[in-house]
Amino acid sequence: MSHPTVEVEPMFAIITASDSRFKKMIEGGSYSDESGSTARELLEREGFKVLGPILTPNNTGVLEGLIDYLISGGLANVILILGGTGVSQRDVSVEAVEGISDRILPGFGEAFRALTRERSLERSLFTRATAGVYYGSLLFAVPGSPDAVRLAVEKLIISSVRHLLGETRR
Numbered sequence: 557m558s559h560p561t562v563e564v565e566p567m568f569a570i571i572t573a574s575d576s577r578f579k580k581m582i583e584g585g586s587y588s589d590e591s592g593s594t595a596r597e598l599l600e601r602e603g604f605k606v607l608g609p610i611l612t613p614n615n616t617g618v619l620e621g622l623i624d625y626l627i628s629g630g631l632a633n634v635i636l637i638l639g640g641t642g643v644s645q646r647d648v649s650v651e652a653v654e655g656i657s658d659r660i661l662p663g664f665g666e667a668f669r670a671l672t673r674e675r676s677l678e679r680s681l682f683t684r685a686t687a688g689v690y691y692g693s694l695l696f697a698v699p700g701s702p703d704a705v706r707l708a709v710e711k712l713i714i715s716s717v718r719h720l721l722g723e724t725r726r
Contacts, residue, residue, distance in 0.1 A: 561722035569632035570595050570608035571622060573640035573649050574700065578613040587611075591638045591705045598709045599636075604717075607632055614640045619652035623695060633693040634717060636709075639700030641684045649697040650684045657688025657695060661720075664696065664712065671707055692724040 572592045580587040592609025599606045607626070612618050619637065626632040640649030654660055664687035672683060685708065688695045694717065698708040 561719060562725040564633065564718070564721040564725055566604050566634045566717045566721055567632050568599050568604055568606045568608075568634045568636060569610065569626045570599075570606060571619070571635060571637045572609045572611050572700065573614045573619060573637055574611065575614050575646055578611055581611055591700050591702050594702045595636055595638060595705050595709055598706065598714070602714050609638070614646045614648050616648045616652045616655065619649060620656045623652070623656055623690065627691055627693045633721060634713075635690075635693065635695045636713070637695070637697040638705055641686075641697055641699045643684070647684070650686045653686050653688050653695045653697045657690050659689040661687040661689065667712055668698065668708055671711055672704070689724050692721075694720055694724065 570592055572589050577587040577589065589609055589611065592611075596606050596609060610622065612622060619640075623635050626635060637649045637653065640647045640652075665683075665685045668685040669683060683699055683704070685696075685698045685704075687697070696708065696713060698704055
């Protein structure tokens with residue numbers, strides 16, 4: 557027997573976590589955010605409301621604070637963080653998502669790695685894509701390359717976001 561799922565309209569906020577781009581922005585230099593633009597375009601094409609991309613440094617406190625601000629302020633109910641999922645000391649998007657989440661959604665990272673494995677075994681071994689739930693909102697952290705963003709958004713997020721959001725509100 558199935559159960560009814562609450563209908564919730566997704567409102568996305570895209571955060572790009574990049575120390576190098578953030579430094580360029582602070583110094584007044586020019587920078588590009590192809591991945592942020594790609595995510596925005598894909599989500600808007602599906603009719604979703606999208607805020608951002610918002611550029612931040614790879615910093616757990618900054619990311620957690622921004623996530624809380626966007627969700628508690630009603631500005632977004634789905635946060636998509638691009639970048640900061642690698643294995644370097646500065647890659648902390650996963651720690652931010654998992655540190656602030658009420659629940660972790662391990663299936664998202666597993667599915668992302670399975671899809672990535674079809675293209676590159678090496679890349680799938682080293683990605684730390686993850687997802688969680690925070691106060692009834694969804695958090696996703698995916699690698700920052702345009703291909704990874706496209707894969708996550710097109711193959712995983714678009715098809716499941718409405719159902720998942722509804723489930724967080726049951």
